[in-house]
Amino acid sequence: MEVNVDLRTSSYAARNLLNADELKRGISQRSQERTDEGPVQSWLLNHFYRHLAGNFEPARRILTQEEAAAAMGTDLLPAWVSGYFSAAAKAQAEDAMTATVPLVWVDPQDPQLLHQEAQFVEFLTSRKGTALEGKLDRITCPQALALWAKEHAQMAARVDQGWRQSSDQALRVAVTCAEHTWVEMRPDSPLLRAEMAFESYVMRHCLGQFANRRALTGGYGERYAEAVEQQGMRVFSLRDAQGQPHITVNLIIQDGGSLTVEQVKGKQNRPPVERYFQDLLLLLNTLDTDSQTPADCIAIGIVRTEAGWLRIEAVSDPEAQTRLVARYPQLFSRLDAPSAMVEWLVAARQSDLLLEVPPQAPSVKYATRHIFKKHPGHPQPADSPLFDTEGVPWKGMSSPLAEEITAWQARER
Secondary structure, three states: OOOOOOOOOOOOOOOEEOOHHHHHHHHHHHHHHHOOOHHHHHHHHHHHHHHHHHOOOOOEEOOOHHHHHHHHOOOOOOHHHHHHHHHHHHHHHOOOOOOOOOEEEOOOOOHHHHHHHHHHHHHHHOOOOOOOHHHHHHOOHHHHHHHHHHHHHHHHHHHHHOOOOOOHHHEEEEEEOOOOEEEEEOOOOOOHHHHHHHHHHHHOOOOOOEEEOOOOEEHHHHHHHHHHHOOOEEEEEEEOOOOOEEEEEEEEEOOOOOEEEEEEEOHHHOOOOHHHHHHHHHHHOOOOEOOOOOHHHHHHOEEEEOOEEEEHHHOOOHHHHHHHHHHOHHHHHHOOOOOHHHHHHHHHHOHHHHHOOOOOOHHHHHHOHHHHHHOOOOOOOOOOHHHHOOOOOOOOOOHHHHHHHHHHHHHHO
8 A cells, every 4th residue: 555655744733732741741751761762752742742732532622611620630720721711602602713722631541642652652763774863853743654654554565575484593482371382582592583574474563574674674673673682672472383473572671670561462463362361461470570551451451460460350359440440541441340449539530431331339329420410311320229318328438538529529519
């Protein structure tokens, strides 16, 4: 597929971003943790931030101050927010020809956001040694995405020209599963790059896609090969009895020796097939990984907990559920039996999620009844005397917490 890219054009839509500071902090923190080079970090804080503000979807449109307060989790909103809605109301009253610039909120942990950031980092680092290396600031996010798509389309078209044979000399057995084996690519093997090229050939991803296919140098493969050779990254492949790969996992080696899972890819950069999830958990639980869960794992419902890596449906401990939902609220709907504390957390921070999974705790049902009254099209929690009665017993809840929830409920009315 031919993709035409015009580097002279740029397009960032005009939108106001409610949580701009939070998103900037997140971009900067992740960039520092990855130890991105200066030009890459600057590009992300400039172009990627502007992309989130103007172009990123899904972005939640904020129409009222109440919605802004709910999104931010506080009634203490910046002064400019009130000014924005005053100006919008005035424009509507005057039937202004020019519509007010939209106000949006973007979830800082949205898997699509993290996935796009990873794509951009991969694209930017692959420019090293090319004509674009010193011109990164001239490339906008739409252009970078178009170039990324063009190059990956070209890689797919050339994939049959880059066959490499897999070699046991480039691999070591890491974990033996019931039907498959996890192997690690050896950083000291002279056949490392050829093995990476083989992995990419079968899996149809960019791990071993080198610009010079004969010399196995340059391009996307160079980034990963250098990281493995310099022992800054570890790469594992799930192989069947015929030696064919089914999942590729790469992890960043931190200064203290712990590992951060960066990517977990099935074929063609798609999520791994579910029948391999147990093998994936077996590998992850044998490695000394930190507490971070990458977007790839969140997408398939596999998370890092204090007890190790688990499928989200298997997380039953209330404290573990609370920590997970506080960090990844989008996982709330996948919990089999969310605790009352988790439901309170969601009610306070992102109550619209309760429209998808109605609360079960009587006290939460009662305190959030106004949400369902505002959305009559959504199924309401099952009828219960406790739901319709003012004297709701909050069994097992401390007095200070009950008072805090009561105060919150009064503010929401």
